[in-house]
Amino acid sequence: xxxxxxxxxxxxxxxxxxxxxxxxxxxxxxxxxxxxxxxxxxxxxxxxxxxxxxxxxxxxxxxxxxxxxxxxxxxxxxxxxxxxxxxxxxxxxxxxxxxxxxxxxxxxxxxxxxxxxxxxxxxxxxxxxxxxxxxxxxxxxxxxxxxxxxxxxxxxxxxxxxxxxxxxxxxxxxxxxxxxxxxxxxxxxxxxxxxxxxxxxxxxxxxxxxxxxxxxxxxxxxxxxxxxxxxxxxxxxxxxxxxxxxxxxxxxxxxxxxxxxxxxxxxxxxxxxxxxxxxxxxxxxxxxxxxxxxxxxxxxxxxxxxxxxxxxxxxxxxxxxxxxxxxxxxxxxxxxxxxxxxxxxxxxxxxxxxxxxxxxxxxxxxxxxxxxxxxxxxxxxxxxxxxxxxxxxxxxxxxxxxxxxxxxxxxxxxxxxxxxxxxxxxxxxxxxxxxxxxxxxxxxxxxxxxxxxxxxxxxxxxxxxxxxxxxxxxxxxxxxxxxxxxxxxxxxxxxxxxxxxxxxxxxxxxxxxxxxxxxxxxxxxxxxxxxxxxxxxxxxxxxxxxxxxxxxxxxxxxxxxxxxxxxxxxxxxxxxxxxxxxxxxxxxxxxxxxxxxxxxxxxxxxxxxxxxxxxxxxxxxxxxxxxxxxxxxxxxxxxxxxxxxxxxxxxxxxxxxxxxxxxxxxxxxxxxxxxxxxxxxxxxxx
Numbered sequence: 001x002x003x004x005x006x007x008x009x010x011x012x013x014x015x016x017x018x019x020x021x022x023x024x025x026x027x028x029x030x031x032x033x034x035x036x037x038x039x040x041x042x043x044x045x046x047x048x049x050x051x052x053x054x055x056x057x058x059x060x061x062x063x064x065x066x067x068x069x070x071x072x073x074x075x076x077x078x079x080x081x082x083x084x085x086x087x088x089x090x091x092x093x094x095x096x097x098x099x100x101x102x103x104x105x106x107x108x109x110x111x112x113x114x115x116x117x118x119x120x121x122x123x124x125x126x127x128x129x130x131x132x133x134x135x136x137x138x139x140x141x142x143x144x145x146x147x148x149x150x151x152x153x154x155x156x157x158x159x160x161x162x163x164x165x166x167x168x169x170x171x172x173x174x175x176x177x178x179x180x181x182x183x184x185x186x187x188x189x190x191x192x193x194x195x196x197x198x199x200x201x202x203x204x205x206x207x208x209x210x211x212x213x214x215x216x217x218x219x220x221x222x223x224x225x226x227x228x229x230x231x232x233x234x235x236x237x238x239x240x241x242x243x244x245x246x247x248x249x250x251x252x253x254x255x256x257x258x259x260x261x262x263x264x265x266x267x268x269x270x271x272x273x274x275x276x277x278x279x280x281x282x283x284x285x286x287x288x289x290x291x292x293x294x295x296x297x298x299x300x301x302x303x304x305x306x307x308x309x310x311x312x313x314x315x316x317x318x319x320x321x322x323x324x325x326x327x328x329x330x331x332x333x334x335x336x337x338x339x340x341x342x343x344x345x346x347x348x349x350x351x352x353x354x355x356x357x358x359x360x361x362x363x364x365x366x367x368x369x370x371x372x373x374x375x376x377x378x379x380x381x382x383x384x385x386x387x388x389x390x391x392x393x394x395x396x397x398x399x400x401x402x403x404x405x406x407x408x409x410x411x412x413x414x415x416x417x418x419x420x421x422x423x424x425x426x427x428x429x430x431x432x433x434x435x436x437x438x439x440x441x442x443x444x445x446x447x448x449x450x451x452x453x454x455x456x457x458x459x460x461x462x463x464x465x466x467x468x469x470x471x472x473x474x475x476x477x478x479x480x481x482x483x484x485x486x487x488x489x490x491x492x493x494x495x496x497x498x499x500x501x502x503x504x505x506x507x508x509x510x511x512x513x514x515x516x517x518x519x520x521x522x523x524x525x526x527x528x529x530x531x532x533x534x535x536x537x538x539x540x541x542x543x544x545x546x547x548x549x550x551x552x553x554x555x556x557x558x559x560x561x562x563x564x565x566x567x568x569x570x571x572x573x574x575x576x577x578x579x580x581x582x583x584x585x586x587x588x589x590x591x592x593x594x595x596x597x598x599x600x601x602x603x604x605x606x607x608x609x610x611x612x613x614x615x616x617x618x619x620x621x622x623x624x625x626x627x628x629x630x631x632x633x634x635x636x637x638x639x640x641x642x643x644x645x646x647x648x649x650x651x652x653x654x655x656x657x658x659x660x661x662x663x664x665x666x667x668x669x670x671x672x673x674x675x676x677x678x679x680x681x682x683x684x685x686x
């Protein structure tokens with residue numbers, strides 16, 4: 001055991017994981033030891049003879065389990081970003097063990113009695129705002145995990161959450177298996193018709209990564225399939241690609257998710273019932289800004305019908321474009337992006353071939369760093385030669401306005417078969433001021449993961465407008481972790497309510513296309529010339545283009561999520577039939593596919609963070625549109641006073657402030673929905 005690098009002191013640069021020393025075989029024994037260590041800490045805390053106080057109960061609880069957290073964060077980062085059959089096997093074996101461990105802690109009657117006793121006398125303890133917030137959050141964590149349930153209900157609850165852990169892990173692995181196994185091989189020039197050179201290069205790179213020479217491959221990575229649907233002149237191949245994309249998890253065989261998702265829904269309903277709620281949606285929304293499902297329905301309802309009306313007008317333009325080019329067939333789901341791009345090129349004289357040369361990946365990373373410097377005083381310096389888990393990963397030192405090292409940032413940008421799809425931020429270590437062995441000022445280690453199509457060796461990776469927004473979005477999450485300035489780990493960084501966590505990320509997207517940012521950083525990768533003002537103007541003019549389509553795609557998924565989790569009875573439930581019936585009830589346009597179908601909806605079924613919660617992106621969009629208006633109103637996207645309030649009350653505050661109070665402290669008032677509707681071009685259609 002002493003030779004297990006996971007359990008030895010990590011004498012590495014910056015306390016990073018020893019990526020070069022760890023193998024899958026190290027994880028099972030490391031978890032066994034770390035779980036044992038954490039249980040011993042909890043048992044000792046629960047058995048303390050001293051009367052419970054904030055310091056000897058809440059602080060000790062927050063400090064506990066650091067070895068387990070260290071091993072766990074490394075493991076789950078690897079299973080998402082660089083997995084293998086060996087890691088997946090450990091993941092399946094580990095899921096019920098971790099669930100059992102968590103249940104044992106949060107249902108520990110003696111430990112909860114101590115926390116409950118501190119909560120009962122909190123008003124007389126003179127706690128600071130942050131201390132009170134920690135107490136409230138930890139107490140609620142225990143209650144929501146079943147601490148107040150009767151003994152027999154606790155036993156059943158633990159079994160439910162253990163089974164959920166197993167099923168959600170299997171669901172996620174099934175989606176990854178479908179994505180990794182699919183490849184649309186383009187063998188001839190006819191198969192490549194319409195594809196720009198950048199997409200051809202990326203498809204060739206994807207083929208070579210799969211051992212296929214002298215050919216091109218479209219995988220189910222969003223960075224390949226979306227541009228393929230946008231540019232391919234081969235309608236038959238577009239149909240094949242989109243059909244495979246939509247069918248993930250919905251087919252006979254080992255990676256079929258239909259029954260798994262239904263079982264998850266049933267268990268979540270039982271979980272909610274044990275807590276006394278009629279549905280999982282009722283249970284989940286209690287601990288979110290929205291508070292209850294009706295508030296979500298109210299927000300989504302403000303958007304759904306106007307978005308459909310806008311999409312109808314977009315469809316009229318698409319039909320006209322199709323007819324003008326000799327295509328009289330009905331517009332299907334695999335046609336929309338293709339003909340929409342033709343409309344965009346005609347209406348705005350704007351296409352990816354013209355914009356991409358100005359959005360070289362390294363230049364855009366420089367742009368997002370520069371914005372963080374202007375807003376928050378951060379600087380970033382790349383450090384090479386430090387072992388990482390994959391050659392594509394880059395590491396940066398992050399320093400604050402005073403020049404002190406304040407964080408480590410890992411940037412992992414390219415798609416690969418061993419990596420989950422999508423884009424996300426994660427942490428290897430959270431910021432806090434209380435660590436192991438009396439450590440203070442623990443700096444965070446934060447990672448961003450994207451799935452951009454990698455250019456061939458020696459060629460620059462060029463990004464689409466959507467890619468640039470994604471890069472800035474995930475870095476907004478990254479800044480939420482890097483700028484965290486709290487005492488307790490439970491309140492650190494992105495550990496906030498789920499419908500608030502997307503505010504820092506979505507807000508940061510606004511700076512990506514600011515004129516002065518484009519003028520400085522959007523330079524042609526060959527000539528170094530700045531993007532012409534006329535092109536910037538066309539990008540701005542096209543800002544609302546296809547917003548109806550995008551909003552319908554997203555909102556339909558959010559509405560189906562809420563409907564599925566709001567049910568109180570799943571007897572005889574058919575997942576696919578329910579989705580179809582719900583879309584029909586909503587009047588979903590036939591030519592627009594959902595953003596995520598239920599059989600591969602990882603947000604919902606690979607864990608519970610976004611279950612009955614996919615709406616959170618739109619909830620946060622209300623906040624982010626209103627928040628950026630604070631800069632617009634003073635006429636400067638980098639206004640120092642506004643940025644200082646944003647830093648203090650949003651990006652660095654973690655969960656030390658109730659979200660509504662934190663937002664109001666930044667903005668001076670509650671958020672208004674009108675800026676979001678305007679941003680989406682829906683005010684006119686409302």
